[in-house]
Amino acid sequence: MLAGCGGGGDAGAGTAALVTVGQSVETPAVGSSKGQAVFPGLPRSGHFVIIENGVIDAWEGKNINTVIYDYYALIQRVRDEGRIPVLTGFSHQALGGELNYFNLRFxxxxxxxxxxxxxxxxTTFADxxxxxxxxxxDLIDFVHPNRNYSNRLIGRLAMTLDPLTTNCTDILVPPG
Known part of the structure; x- marks a missing residue:
């Protein structure tokens, strides 16, 4: 699995891809085709696409209708590709640094x-x-998870993905 605040990519075994909403959905400009999600530089081999949420949209008060539109467009694009989208909720941050009470409420x-x-x-949701x-x-800098918190987040994601893999074949274990 990949985690963090970046553009994402396929996981080691090619079974999941991680994308972030803010970096993965291109908001249509005048004259462009509406709802066209883009996955810059990502191979399309993952069966599951983990859509990690960018809390910066919340801190900056991005228009909620734009946020909702971006999610719907991204989810539809993933499904159009025959893959399964999985949304993550937001991890927590702490008061301090540049974050104030209102950032945390947003x-x-x-x-x-x-x-x-x-x-x-x-859509499956990893809360x-x-x-x-x-x-x-639990944080490195009021924003980013340290290893312990990150491991708990990954654990939640793994528990969320586990029921989705009931039809997957474990090719590493020979039959019989």
Whole structure:
């Protein structure tokens, strides 16, 4: 699995890809085709596409209608490619650095919107907001998870993906 704040890519075994909404959905400009999601530089071999959410949209107060549109467009594009989208919720951050109380409240509001999008589109949702969080102790810099918190987030993602893999074949174990 890949984690972090970047453009993403396919996981080691080629079974999942990680994309971030802010970097993966191109908001249509005048004259462009609406809803065209792009995956810059990503190979299309992953069966599952983990759509990691960029909390920066929340902190900056990005128009909520644009955020919702981006999610719907990205989910539809993934499905059009015959792959399974999986949304993650937002991880937590702590008060400090450049983050104030309102930034943290926006995180909660936008996280609720992402959950609603997952429900409305019947998309699997890895609820990172429910992962135990111990404040600034779990972070490197008020924003980014340290190894312990990151491992708990990855654990939640793995538990979310596990039921989706019931039809997968384990090619590493010979039959019989």
């Amino acid at each position: 995180r909660d509001f936008y996280d609720t919107i992402v959950q609603a999008v997952a429900i409305n589109t019947s 990172w907001g429910r992962v135990p969080f111990y404040g600034a102790f």
